Amino acid sequence: MKSMKYNRFVYLALAALILYFPGSPSMGAENTKVIKITAKKFEYSPDKIELKKGEEVQLEFTSLDRLHGFSCPGLGIRIDIRPGQENKLKFVPNKVGTFPFHCDNFCGAGHERMTGTITVTE
């Protein structure tokens, strides 16, 4: 009984920490790194993402205005970023390098400069 109370305390403390630092990378379930990214005309924030090879990551996207996309062909990942909903993309980077990503849903006059990079290190 005492152990269950202790576990509940630990979970609540972890949840509070995640809520307290919403824009920072955090560890989700089963040690998955979580990175929150906002998308709006015509930028991502952050637009430079650093990851470790072999380390599972979950990218959580929020659109602040309209439909955007996130495509990183070098890592073989993409997702639609729809406003008003959570858009989660979980993957394990399997190679080292710097890989450009871009918005692949046409979003307006600055669409072509809506880009960023993912850098994966050992």
Added chain:
Amino acid sequence: MKIDRRDFLTLAGLGGVVVVSGFGGGSTVSASAAENDFFFVQFSDTHWGFADPAINQDSMGTLRKAVEAVNSLKVQPDFIVFTGDLSHVTDDDNERRKRLSEFRNIVSQLKLKNLRFLPGEHDAGLDEGKAYKEYFGETYYTFDHKGVHFIVLDNVSDPTSNIGEVQLKWLSADLKKRNRNSRIVVFTHRPLYELYPDWDWYTRDGSKAIDLLSNYSKVAVFHGHVHQELHRNAGHISYHAAKGLMYAFPPPGSVPKKTQIPWDAKQPYKGLGFRSVNAKSRQADYPISEYSVQGEKL
């Protein structure tokens, strides 16, 4: 050198037959076959409404110069196709219509009235082609000309750059009416294949269209979007990307980030132009000639 008749057809009459030069060194074919030889002109990525003197110091005059160049041809093409991005993108619906209207007024100065249009994402990606259709009609269609079946595909009105199941079904039904050796030319804005995905140079479901077209032995695809001349052969299909008429892009992957090539005062209009495409009834491929904005053969 200006375009003239020699650039697309060289015929020497011999009674009831003609000798077609460039056809295996000269072959005797029937007069009716030669009569079906023709050429068309491809304009692409005119981006009317774009304004940045660092990129194009003659953004209001470039398209007009190309129109004058085609008007000066001694022999007019059978038709001119505009492979998308007629106008430059704007978030303002009224401004989009203004740009499309101005573009239409300029190309109405062409002597030739057989004009074929298709949209680019700059024209149709923000309103699913609504304004474009008001000025230019349907975004996908077919037409036949002198033994060639032309298919215009729309891979831009859906902002996710999908052709979509409805259009793919329509394409499949159209192709089923052809035989395997039919001469088929496809016009698209974006490349159907993965030309360079890091720069968004592909069509998300393009492979589905390619699968359908791969059942036919004589298929050529002419497209825009990449603002430079590129050619590729894959299977039975040849792909030909066209230069733009407002700004050029660097070769895929040659720079870290895709950016428009700045205007070079020493070489104005460099990287811009249009092309003529020969279609000969007894020749499977389509010889292409590239021209500068002013109509100089390159």
